[in-house]
Amino acid sequence: xxxFTELDSEIVPVDAEPRRVQGRTPWQLAWTRFRRDRxxxxxxxxxxxxxxxxxxxxxxxxxxxHPYDATFPKTALDxxxxxxxxxxxxxxxxxxxxxxxxxxxAYGARISLVVGVAAAVxxxxxxxxxxxxxxxxxxxxxxxxxxxxxxxxxxxxxxxxIMLATTFQLTSVAASVSxxxxxxAFFSFAAFGRIIRGQVLSLREKEFIEAARSLGAGxxxxxxxxxxxxxxxxxxxxxxxxxxxxxxxEATLSFLGVGVRLPMPSWGSMLGEGSDVFQTAxxxxxxxxxxxxxxxLSFNLLGDGIRDALDPRGDRHSGKK
Amino acid sequence: MSELPEGLHALPEGLHAATARPAEAAQDDVLxxxxxxxxxxxxxxxxxxxKEVARVHAVDGVDxxxxxxxxxxxxxxxxxxxxxxxxxxxxxHPVTSGRILFExxxxxxxxxxxxxxxxxxxxxxxxxxxxxxxxxxRVGSIIGDPFAIHNIADGxxxxxxxxxxxxxxxxNPEHYNRFPAEFSGGQRQRIGVARALALKPKLIVxxxxxxALDVSIQAxxxxxxxxxxxxxxxxxxxxxxxxxxxxxxxxxVGVMYLGRIGESAAAEELxxxxxxxxxAALLSAASIADPDEAERAERIVLIGDVPxxxxxxxxxxxxxxxxxxxxxxxxxxxxxxxxxxxxADHLTACHFPVEPGEVLxxxxxxxxxxxxxxxxxxxxx
Numbered sequence: 015x016x017x018f019t020e021l022d023s024e025i026v027p028v029d030a031e032p033r034r035v036q037g038r039t040p041w042q043l044a045w046t047r048f049r050r051d052r053x054x055x056x057x058x059x060x061x062x063x064x065x066x067x068x069x070x071x072x073x074x075x076x077x078x079x080h081p082y083d084a085t086f087p088k089t090a091l092d093x094x095x096x097x098x099x100x101x102x103x104x105x106x107x108x109x110x111x112x113x114x115x116x117x118x119x120a121y122g123a124r125i126s127l128v129v130g131v132a133a134a135v136x137x138x139x140x141x142x143x144x145x146x147x148x149x150x151x152x153x154x155x156x157x158x159x160x161x162x163x164x165x166x167x168x169x170x171x172x173x174x175x176i177m178l179a180t181t182f183q184l185t186s187v188a189a190s191v192s193x194x195x196x197x198x199a200f201f202s203f204a205a206f207g208r209i210i211r212g213q214v215l216s217l218r219e220k221e222f223i224e225a226a227r228s229l230g231a232g233x234x235x236x237x238x239x240x241x242x243x244x245x246x247x248x249x250x251x252x253x254x255x256x257x258x259x260x261x262x263x264e265a266t267l268s269f270l271g272v273g274v275r276l277p278m279p280s281w282g283s284m285l286g287e288g289s290d291v292f293q294t295a296x297x298x299x300x301x302x303x304x305x306x307x308x309x310x311l312s313f314n315l316l317g318d319g320i321r322d323a324l325d326p327r328g329d330r331h332s333g334k335k
Numbered sequence: 336m337s338e339l340p341e342g343l344h345a346l347p348e349g350l351h352a353a354t355a356r357p358a359e360a361a362q363d364d365v366l367x368x369x370x371x372x373x374x375x376x377x378x379x380x381x382x383x384x385x386k387e388v389a390r391v392h393a394v395d396g397v398d399x400x401x402x403x404x405x406x407x408x409x410x411x412x413x414x415x416x417x418x419x420x421x422x423x424x425x426x427x428h429p430v431t432s433g434r435i436l437f438e439x440x441x442x443x444x445x446x447x448x449x450x451x452x453x454x455x456x457x458x459x460x461x462x463x464x465x466x467x468x469x470x471x472x473r474v475g476s477i478i479g480d481p482f483a484i485h486n487i488a489d490g491x492x493x494x495x496x497x498x499x500x501x502x503x504x505x506x507n508p509e510h511y512n513r514f515p516a517e518f519s520g521g522q523r524q525r526i527g528v529a530r531a532l533a534l535k536p537k538l539i540v541x542x543x544x545x546x547a548l549d550v551s552i553q554a555x556x557x558x559x560x561x562x563x564x565x566x567x568x569x570x571x572x573x574x575x576x577x578x579x580x581x582x583x584x585x586x587x588v589g590v591m592y593l594g595r596i597g598e599s600a601a602a603e604e605l606x607x608x609x610x611x612x613x614x615a616a617l618l619s620a621a622s623i624a625d626p627d628e629a630e631r632a633e634r635i636v637l638i639g640d641v642p643x644x645x646x647x648x649x650x651x652x653x654x655x656x657x658x659x660x661x662x663x664x665x666x667x668x669x670x671x672x673x674x675x676x677x678x679a680d681h682l683t684a685c686h687f688p689v690e691p692g693e694v695l696x697x698x699x700x701x702x703x704x705x706x707x708x709x710x711x712x713x714x715x716x
Binding site: 225 | 422425426450451454455457459461462463466467468469470471472480481484485514527534
């Protein structure tokens with residue numbers, strides 16, 4: 015039925031003004047397609063709310079009077095020492111030390127978003143640089159960079175991450191966040207770089223590259239003016255899909271205690287702490303797990319939406335009825 | 336042809352001064368010449384330590400001269416080395432050996448800055464009007480690229496010059512901010528022509544500039560190129576596999592086969608009196624518009640495929656498929672020289688050139704040719 019209503023809007027009245035054809039950039043066209051994708055738009059809204067939730071974390075702490083690292087033994091723990099569940103004072107309950115889960119989840123959202131986005135962006139910048147150099151310059155440089163990426167992909171990332179965390183013994187939150195970002199980016203850029211390299215290898219054979227060369231353009235100019243703009247669609251999609259992976263990566267590291275330094279809460283470390291007592295306090299797992307799921311799912315759906323919008327040739331409904 | 340650019344009559348002034356030359360240039364005013372140009376592409380095997388196992392003899396000893404203001408057509412089948420030769424002449428491919436002289440300077444030995452200066456004088460028009468324009472850039476930016484690369488004009492000046500060029504090639508200057516995808520194939524090829532003209536080159540190498548276009552659009556683009564040549568005194572090297580197109584645009588024509596030039600002559604001379612058996616076969620395969628004449632025409636059908644350029648035949652490269660081949664053709668390579676009774680610029684690389692009026696065998700397996708292939712028209716049209 016819905017296809018009929020869609021058709022109706024396409025029927026143009028006979029006396030309608032002739033539509034003026036207007037040139038639109040590829041990005042404008044993509045945005046038009048993106049807006050029609052309800053799932054992707056919904057994901058964008060969810061993520062926007064998540065950003066607000068994270069950005070206003072100090073406000074939640076102020077309103078509830080519960081800073082993220084303060085314990086409230088009198089109000090948050092019952093007489094037997096068990097944390098209280100969701101209620102009037104603690105909307106999403108308290109943890110076993112008597113801290114407000116809502117406030118901690120908001121601060122955790124900050125960590126997840128910042129680390130996820132920063133690591134994904136860093137990984138894509140390195141990945142694009144390495145991929146373009148390897149693919150475009152070729153020769154020995156290509157061999158070296160391609161093998162380097164293979165080696166990176168072969169490293170056991172958790173072991174290396176744990177080793178780095180124990181080696182550096184970082185005490186400040188900022189330093190531990192930075193190290194986490196660098197570690198995630200280091201282990202993500204190779205997969206990214208490989209895809210970009212493949213793209214560049216096919217772009218390099220295009221006639222417009224040859225045309226630029228015949229005009230006298232140097233390698234740097236060709237890479238910046240002719241190669242990079244043709245990679246932007248790919249890069250956008252890959253980066254948006256790398257963000258949820260990085261968020262999960264961060265959660266994993268923090269869960270294992272080698273990510274973001276305590277007492278700064280992170281969804282991963284909240285899951286780690288909550289797993290000790292989840293039989294009596296389910297909300298300690300449910301809240302961070304739900305937020306993690308919602309965020310990564312939204313980012314994934316958003317990434318899919320961006321891909322569909324940027325590549326209209328792809329069959330977006332394949333496999334779906 | 337209704338789309339012929341009106342802008343031709345309102346030429347931007349700068350274009351006249353630098354390049355316009357009298358069409359009747361001195362007979363021996365050679366603009367570019369190739370001497371024994373060879374281009375091999377190595378075939379490598381191995382993952383880390385690559386070893387050259389074979390080489391493709393794409394261009395294998397080509398001599399040619401192009402006079403200022405004329406059009407040299409180059410015809411040949413796919414894989415005959417036409418495009419590689421074009422890329423050697425424009426300096427896009429380094430040659431394996433041989434010299435390419437442009438106004439007396441050997442461009443194969445140019446330094447990086449010398450090459451950049453050379454690129455201002457020699458431009459290229461590409462085959463694929465879709466692949467040769469960056470889809471992510473606006474037309475103004477594409478045509479303005481030469482100015483940006485050579486730091487010639489920028490800002491409002493560049494825009495003005497680009498719009499003059501757009502007018503010159505028959506595009507609407509108001510479409511300055513459009514993307515290539517918003518243009519038709521013929522219009523896109525005009526964009527490519529405008530880009531090639533931007534630096535006021537002396538030589539334009541056209542690599543099958545119309546073979547990707549509709550026939551009606553082909554005529555428009557070819558006429559545009561001819562008009563621009565008259566106006567700007569351009570010299571063209573025009574590569575195509577469409578024989579009638581080449582005949583229409585060229586002053587002289589060279590026929591390529593497996594990396595060599597088999598015959599070269601003034602266009603009419605070559606089309607009326609081909610001396611090389613391959614030229615004769617190639618021309619006999621061209622379609623003839625008049626059905627009565629087409630019925631009378633004798634078609635020479637060659638047997639077998641073009642041999643692999645990895646391991647070209649000895650002696651004359653055409654001998655395995657040539658109806659007139661003899662032992663001498665296997666052993667000795669014929670030189671590209673004037674044959675008996677020909678005009679001074681009619682060169683043929685054949686020991687036994689076709690005599691005027693001679694009828695070649697319809698189907699001839701040539702010498703030492705073992706082939707069970709069904710007969711196929713070998714010429715791409």
